[in-house]
Amino acid sequence: MISLETVTVRYGSTPAVSSLTEEIGSxxxxxxxxxxxxxxxxxxxxVAGLVTHDGAIRVDGETVSDLSPRHLARLVAYVPQQPVLPPDMTVGQYVLLGRTPHIGYFGFETTEDRRVCGVLLESLDLGAMAERRLATLSGGELQRLVLARALAQEAPVLLLDEPTSALDLGRRVEALELVDALRRERNLTVLSALHDLTLAGQFADRLVLLADGRAVAIGKPDEVLTEDVLTGHFGAHVRVLRSEGDLVVVPQRVR
Ligand SMILES: Nc1ncnc2c1ncn2[C@@H]1O[C@H](COP(=O)(O)OP(=O)(O)OP(=O)(O)O)[C@@H](O)[C@H]1O
Ligand SMILES: [Mg+2]
Incomplete structure (x- = not known):
């Protein structure tokens, strides 16, 4: 579904991603x-088409750099790590932005657009906040709203950049469970960046460990989340424990 072929991204002359090749299945x-x-x-x-790259990135067989923003938005929904949020917009208006690729030029949203958005706001515990201005929301409420906007897009590929960093323990799992349920229901392809390695291991089928722009380990969570690999690349001592089949990654203090 997502095909990366020797993808390199440079800021000036410095590569931030170097020659990455990977296939991510539907x-x-x-x-x-x-x-x-x-x-x-x-x-x-x-992958979201926001920075230029060398090599090829294809989504569903289409080359990302050849697609119009509207076409790409039908294929790929993106939750950025640092979203730009218009403070005076309401929650209801913001989530409807996710429907933009489905609404005709100069068109208005339909009952179906409003229904999709309403269901997502409810699922993410934001149903009572539709009239609230974004400036009045807490960090976690805003983060759930950005996820709702991306899910409202109903694109087959979902890119999540630290989508739960501001969420409390319960909502963190809840938000990822919602993504996982939608993935199973609609066969979504998900590419996520998560600093919480325990959660990453619980939800992802495979992990790609990047270091200095290169993939240094790729595999199932129990192949990548090992004490040796993590200690080597994160510069911290970690323990990897097992709890009812899940891997739990615990940083260790140096005493
Ligand atoms: N617009 C930019 N101009 C110049 N350098 C940039 C730019 N954006 C990112 N970089 C640099 O590229 C490298 C990779 O950054 P990136 O944001 O992709 O890292 P990351 O893995 O997402 O990190 P984090 O875990 O902190 O979110 C970093 O060294 C960063 O400083
Ligand atoms: Mg980042």
């Missing part, structure tokens, strides 16, 4: 992990 959830500055956001924004 319906698969791949988690990007790696230390700060490893290139996770850069790779996601390249």
């Amino acid at each position: 319906g698969e959830w791949v988690g990007l992990i790696g230390p700060n500055g490893a290139g996770k956001t850069t790779l996601l924004s390249a």
Whole structure:
């Protein structure tokens, strides 16, 4: 579904992603992990068509750099790490922005557009806030709203950049469970960057560990989330524990 072929992204002369080749299958959830500055956001924004790259990025067989923004928005929905949010817009208006690729030029939203948005706001616990201005929302409420907007797009590919960093423990799992349920229902393909390695391992089918813009480990969570691999690349001592089949990654203090 997402095909990356020797993808390189440079800011000036410095490569932030170097010669990355990977295939992500339809319906698969791949988690990007790696230390700060490893290139996770850069790779996601390249797939979202927001930064220029060398090599080829194809989504559903279409070359991303050849697509119009409207066409790309029907294929790919993106939750940025640092979304730009218009403070005076209401929650209801913002989530409807996700429907833009489905609304004709000069068209108005339909009952169906409003229904889709209403269901998502309810699922993300924002149903009572439709009239609230974005400036009045908490960090976690805003983050759930940005996810609602992306899901409202109903694109087959979902790119998530730290979508739960501001959420409390319960809502973190809830938001990812919603994504996972929609993935199963609609066969969505998900590419996410998550710093919470335990959650990354619980939700992703495969993990790609980036370091300095290169994929240094790729595989199932139990192949990538090992103490040796993580300690080597994160510059911290970690323990990887097992709890009822899940891997739990715990940072260790150096005493
Ligand atoms: N617009 C830009 N101009 C110049 N350098 C940039 C730009 N955006 C990112 N970089 C650099 O590219 C590298 C990769 O950044 P990126 O944001 O992709 O990292 P990341 O893996 O998402 O990190 P984090 O975990 O902190 O979100 C970093 O060194 C960063 O400083
Ligand atoms: Mg980032």
